[in-house]
Amino acid sequence: METLIALSPLLLMFLLMWLFIIRPAQKRQKTTANMQSELKRGDRIVTIGGLHGQVDAVDDSTIYITVADGTRMQFERQAIARIVE
Numbered sequence: 001m002e003t004l005i006a007l008s009p010l011l012l013m014f015l016l017m018w019l020f021i022i023r024p025a026q027k028r029q030k031t032t033a034n035m036q037s038e039l040k041r042g043d044r045i046v047t048i049g050g051l052h053g054q055v056d057a058v059d060d061s062t063i064y065i066t067v068a069d070g071t072r073m074q075f076e077r078q079a080i081a082r083i084v085e
Contacts, residue, residue: 036077039063044084047075052084 039045043055045065053065056072063080065073 032081035083036080039077039080039083046081046084047079048081049079 039055039058041055041058044052045055045063046052047065051065051067051073053067053073055063056066057064061077063075063077065075067073
């Protein structure tokens with residue numbers, strides 16, 4: 001019983017770390033992966049590097065983006081940070 005009482009602060013610290021750090025990070029990761037898998041032609045996006053553009057074509061693992069001057073660029077799906085409304 002004394003061992004359980006001695007380990008309780010460590011267990012409590014792990015539980016709090018999971019609730020406040022690990023769980024929200026997993027939710028964000030799942031949301032981002034879902035957004036990246038649902039990209040379609042015409043979506044206005046921002047890459048992780050800050051490049052703004054419009055999705056021109058979508059392949060299995062790559063996205064083709066058209067930027068302001070008409071330049072067409074190819075990016076990995078994981079490089080898309082968010083969709084701009």
